[in-house]
Amino acid sequence: MRWCCAAAWRKRYQTTPIAIIVTERIDILYELGLTPVWRLRARYRSEVPSIASHAANEPPFLAQQAEIEPKRTVSTEPQADTGNRVSRIATLDWAHFAADVSACTACGLSRTRNLAVPGVGDVRADWLFIGEAPGADEDARGEPFVGQAGRLLDNMLNALGMTRTKAVYIANVLKCRPPGNRAPTPLEVDACMPYLDRQIALIQPKLIVALGKSAATSLMRAEASIASLRGRVHRYKGIPMIVTYHPAYLLRTLPDKAKAWEDLCLARSTLRGILDASTLQTAGRDPT
Numbered sequence: 001m002r003w004c005c006a007a008a009w010r011k012r013y014q015t016t017p018i019a020i021i022v023t024e025r026i027d028i029l030y031e032l033g034l035t036p037v038w039r040l041r042a043r044y045r046s047e048v049p050s051i052a053s054h055a056a057n058e059p060p061f062l063a064q065q066a067e068i069e070p071k072r073t074v075s076t077e078p079q080a081d082t083g084n085r086v087s088r089i090a091t092l093d094w095a096h097f098a099a100d101v102s103a104c105t106a107c108g109l110s111r112t113r114n115l116a117v118p119g120v121g122d123v124r125a126d127w128l129f130i131g132e133a134p135g136a137d138e139d140a141r142g143e144p145f146v147g148q149a150g151r152l153l154d155n156m157l158n159a160l161g162m163t164r165t166k167a168v169y170i171a172n173v174l175k176c177r178p179p180g181n182r183a184p185t186p187l188e189v190d191a192c193m194p195y196l197d198r199q200i201a202l203i204q205p206k207l208i209v210a211l212g213k214s215a216a217t218s219l220m221r222a223e224a225s226i227a228s229l230r231g232r233v234h235r236y237k238g239i240p241m242i243v244t245y246h247p248a249y250l251l252r253t254l255p256d257k258a259k260a261w262e263d264l265c266l267a268r269s270t271l272r273g274i275l276d277a278s279t280l281q282t283a284g285r286d287p288t
């Protein structure tokens with residue numbers, strides 16, 4: 001833990017703006033396990049039914065989390081302007097999006113990142129690939145999936161006849177690198193999700209591919225194994241979503257590449273079904 005002695009806290013906080021102090025405290029409380037892990041906010045509660053059926057079948061988890069109301073000794077809001085922040089992000093256009101992400105200080109990652117990593121690709125893509133968070137290479141370049149895992153992702157896209165700049169958009173749940181590539185904390189996910197939601201609203205992809213358990217469970221807001229999530233069509237914000245292995249995992253576990261290919265084939269056939277149905281609808285015929 002970074003701040004373990006009271007003197008260090010005082011020294012830091014004498015010169016630090018209030019918003020940062022609050023974020024630091026939250027980070028520390030989180031590290032100590034003293035804050036609730038998932039506190040469903042009103043805006044997410046209403047979305048629970050639209051999550052894939054398996055997630056809706058997990059009331060114990062959701063109910064449990066919904067019941068945990070923290071003693072509000074500290075604000076769990078990540079940034080001073082949180083009142084406006086979410087609604088401001090929800091109205092960003094592409095011209096302002098990347099700059100807004102780069103200026104974000106909503107969580108502690110803003111102090112350790114080199115470059116924020118908003119996303120890359122075709123802003124009118126049918127396909128949206130979502131990873132967990134930038135790594136070291138991405139943090140240095142400001143672009144998602146540019147390291148070894150990114151090269152594998154590019155190969156996967158090529159196998160589907162696509163490239164990262166055409167018909168595809170690539171983003172992460174987190175826009176900034178967690179130090180040492182540690183897993184994102186729920187608070188970081190919570191703080192960053194408005195950006196991903198805005199990207200989804202702007203792109204309006206027809207299909208989402210969640211890369212790895214972390215991305216998938218962050219989107220679903222439910223704990224589940226990747227094995228239990230694969231092979232089915234889930235939904236995020238009403239958009240069909242396929243879950244597959246993270247390319248970094250595939251680099252370490254070559255035999256599972258075949259399963260990832262199955263997932264991509266499911267994704268491709270799902271998208272074809274959607275496109276065929278909308279073509280029939282446009283032509284005035286019932287897709288059924």
Ligand code: URA
Nearest residue numbers: 131132133134144145
């Ligand atoms: N892993 C991710 O999840 N995202 C990246 O951008 C790179 C590696």
